[in-house]
Amino acid sequence: MTAPALIALAHGSRDPRSAATVSALVDATKALRPDLRIEKAFLDLAKPGFHTVVDRLVKAGYDEIVVVPLLLVEAFHARVDVPEAIAEATARHPGLQIRATQVLGLEPRFLEVLDERLREALSGARVRELDALVLAAAGTSDPLANQAVARLARLWGTHHRLPVTAAYATSAPPATGEAVRAFRAEGRRHIAVASLFLAPGNLVDRATELALEAGAVAVSEPLGAHPEIARTILARYAVGAVELVPV
Incomplete structure (x- = not known):
């Protein structure tokens, strides 16, 4: 059969x-x-x-x-x-x-993939210190889906013992730049962004651009x-x- x-x-x-x-x-x-x-x-x-x-x-x-x-x-x-x-x-x-x-x-084990991608980005940017993280996702008009991303962000933050904010490329606040600036307003200066996207594209590019403009020290590649x-x-x-x- x-x-x-x-x-x-x-x-x-x-x-x-x-x-x-x-x-x-x-x-x-x-x-x-x-x-x-x-x-x-x-x-x-x-x-x-x-x-x-x-x-x-x-x-x-x-x-x-x-x-x-x-x-x-x-x-x-x-x-x-x-x-x-x-x-x-x-x-x-x-x-x-x-x-x-x-x-x-949003499998919790995908956090291991996020960590791997972020380590690659931090190594490329020669960054060794972090005091905050942003989890960047596509975003949707469905609040339950966005809440699922926020829950994953909290789980990730607990694992790393760092403050984490979920950010969205469309449909819901905050954008990645806003999330980074909010952390910087708290006095945090070493903020990295992990890309919770499956593949590259315009949304990822825009989220990355906004994060770097706001002062992020590194932005990871998508899960891939x-x-x-x-x-x-x-x-x-x-x-x-x-x-x-x-x-």
Whole structure:
């Protein structure tokens, strides 16, 4: 019996660095499970599109697909865009079963990836002292999703015994620059920013620019194609594959 195919589904961006990062992440996932059929796809703004990949898998004989949304928060894209795309695909292919898993989410173990990326940034900037941290995320109009980021920031701060503020690139205050300036107003001068984004793009660039202008000593790269992210994709897939098994 053939295992269900896995589609790692990203939102998509006009920035080619984003698609390249998704490709690298999918390659890292394939390296962990070479026995699985694993494909990348995008909801918008990049290729291949979701329906193109579904058509390819159906043509190859797959009638079960597990979709893992490459999203860090459970917001509009996860609640609306992904289900709509799946509903359209199953309507076009009678007999096809597609199961969407939970999003990647804000796993506490992702803090280890953040730490790794931040250490790289601190080393590059020759920074050895910190007295505050900012956790920069995309932001959303969904307050629950933003609160999830804030909770992760508090957990991160407790781990490092440093004050931490969550900041957002869109839809919610504070922006990264505002967060850095607020810490500086308290007399803190060694403030680093960790990028809680999956891949590079315009939002990351703007958040970085604002943070550095405000006086941040370093800003990390996004999470990227880290093995921990790849393992999380496979963990989500495992749950989705079980849910496809008839009871």
